[in-house]
Amino acid sequence: MGEAKAIANKLPKAYVPAEFEGAIYDRWLAADVFAPDGAGSRADPSLEPFVIIQPPPNITGALHLGHALTSTLEDAMVRHARMQGHPTLWLPGLDHASIAAQYVLDKLIAAEGESRESLGRERYLERMWQFINTTREVMLGQQRRIGASLDWSRLRFTMDEGSARAVRVSFKRLYDDGLAYRTEALINWCPGCRTSVSDLEVIPTAETGTLWTIRYHLVDPSTGAPDPKAWIGVATTRPETILGDTAVAVHPDDDRYRALVGRKVRIPFVERDVPIIADDVVDRAFGTGAVKITPAHDRDDWATGRRHDLPMITILDDDATINDAGGAYAGLDRYEARARIVADLEARGDLEGSKPHEMLIGRCQRSNDVIEPRLKTQWFIRTGPLAESALRATRGGETTIVPAHFEKVWEGWLTNIHDWNVSRQLWWGHRIPAWYCPDGHTTVSSEIGGPASCDGCGRGAGDLTQDPDIFDTWYSSGLWPFSTLGWPDATDDMRRYYPGAVMETGYDIIFFWVARMMMLGLHLTDAAPFKKVYLHGLVKDPYGKRMSKTKGNVVDPLEAIDSAGADALRFALLNGTSPGNDQKFRSEKLEDARNFANKLWNATRFVLGARPASIAAGDGGALRGAPDAARLGPAERWIQSRAAATVEAVDRAFADDNFGEVARVLYEAIWSEFCDWGLELAKVRLADASLADAYREATWWTLVDALDTYLRLLHPVMPFVTEALWGVLPHSADDPELLVVARWPKSGPRDAAVEATVEELVELVVAIRNARAAADIAPAAWLETHLSVPHGAHAAFETLAPAIERLARARPLALHVRRQDLPRPAGALEVILPAGDYEAIVVAAVDAEGATGDRARLDAELADAERYLLAARERLANDAFTSKAPPAIVERARVREAELAETVARLRARLGA
């Protein structure tokens, strides 16, 4: 035993993650176990590959808890599949995040006194590469810290040539198929980022603005001059757009204005005469019932303008100052112009009124600037047909969404989808592969050097100019599942690993990313890029608020890892969660998870230290012995059976994609079952020198077996501590060096009888402790105790008697078969279980106070039992219940009634009531 102790003592008394995590990750890398075709991979090639697709994180910055959750979930899935023998592919990557990256870099260079303009396109891009080369290592390092078992040999970046080629080829295909087109349309312009953004990047924000009512004077048809006494009042929240007005609209059925339709009004300041038109988009109840129409700067007005063929006058420059069309206001910032115009209207008596107005303002997701709708000629993807394919894939079950309720969200968005503006007036990203000739012909080319000549007129390349714009970042992200595997070439990786099995991400990017991957993937590869979409919830702060840098409530995953270990962070992020639901993250969860890792650590230390001297030492290198079935006691069989039950429960939880359940089941099984009862029951036999070696050996091998099973089951969630501990356990001959590629456990046979017996034992021990505590008996006091145990369980209790002595401080302990044989001296504690024949008497010299405590406890027990008995009797007296409920349920109720009746009788007798 001394030698085994020495081995155990080589492990620190508490688990210190920092001492193991880095070294273990390096061992995994050295063993080359992460790649499906790695040297250390023990994948079974006959099994279907498991490919998981992760959202490549933005290269711009540090990872937050959301990334940590993504990595944890995906790593758990991959490790589980890997242990099951599937070839697994989890491909690491980074996204160039054009608008986000430029936003960050612009701020950085601003601090150096530079700007986009001062550097110019080429030097700006050089600076960007320099910047991301520094962030890149940091970000990849963070993924390693959390234990992500990514195949680093396949690391990709959305700006590498593989992605660039996929972008060119795919766009050419879409263009040739009529799914990409260039047109002038109203787009969302962010004056801060100086680019257009997609509808998804415009965040509607509730704000209180002002609704001004303004007089537009009617033009006298005879004189052609505005009539100072006749006007129509229009309401607006953006007075500066007056400068771009080209009509006033009223509802066709509005009696107030019917006569005015067809007349003209004079727009102030620009002195333009525009028609009054009738259109039923106008809401008669709102404002004055007359609407000014600014087709070039408002989405509704644009549609109205198209219906009525109105001129569209752009009044804003790229930086949201008024342009030359604004006359005297040219050069002013939009809000300055607004203020001046309001003042000027008031001065000339044309401001009828103003009032506060609750409204939604579109703001830029990135810069928070107010978005201005503007006319621009840009590239669009025709999403209608693509969305239909995506819907077919989910409706037909080719791809399923977990949790299922997101299917409705998916349906709704794809059914009402608008065309996707993919042009960005930015520099960092993939240049749109479109060239224009002086005659206005467009040539789209997938060649890296561009087209040799114009498709329209044959002019040479020298006469062609490439579109200056780049693609929306999400365009290249949308190609990720196949661009990373070598598409458009028919590579081995494409054949083997496409389509993927699971696409895992947060529900917040279901439209940005998931839908686009589906649409592009289906069109370009004729297959849905993944079979399952797993959506996780968001990690919020303890008050349920979204974490953000500006709020200062972000938790840095690296700090969490430093303080509690990667395993603890991972466990904390999974424990108590369910798919698609948000979670509040608090430090207590992390502490609890850390304690759990430590518990596992110490349980293993105990087992190692308890190795019987008759088993040869081996410092972890010794081969595993099988527990000798003939020497197993009830405790050992119970441990085996519960381990088997845990395998079943964990398998079920994985099958249900319920990782919160995986964590919960293992926490409960390891802590509350294996440690609290399994180890405690086993201790006595392991320390009993009177037994033959073979018995102690059988017990020990049982513990090692169970521990081995638990470590395997827990490995997907807590890879580091399980790897560290598994390394010091004796292994079977066919086990690999490392747990990461060990086989997933198979569920063994269950032993219902022994499970039931130990359950009774637990109840009895708990009841005795409870009674002793209630009677104020010193916990350490050894007291003579008598148990009555039914005949069938007698042998098991006999075997476990020494353990029961320890657990219940019951010494001497006597077992009886019949309850009437129990001695009942005055002052003894009676412990009565409702389950029939189990009963305990603790013979103690209880003082008056203690006896009172015991009496109060028994009174309470009697009251409870009487209440339950009454309920049971009422249920059974109900004919509807006995005739309609399933017989098994009725039978159970009868048994229960009988038990309760007996308990009540015994308690009454004991209390003399």
Added chain:
RNA sequence: GGGCGAUUGGCUCAGUGGUUAGAGCACGCGGUUCACAUCCGCGGGGUCGCUGGUUCGAAUCCAGCAUCGCCCACCA
């Protein structure tokens, strides 16, 4: 204006028809037991948001309502 989700002990969450609704944290009492004080034992604490319905039986299924959160939506 539509849609989705949540509502269970002080807190964070499990629990999708069947005995007396669970866990962790927090709280109270006790503990120098040879794996672990990052621990061990015991305890208090919930009419499962509200109202109705289905059912022998509802936290669980249905309808309506309320509160909170989120998504979508062209009312100036």
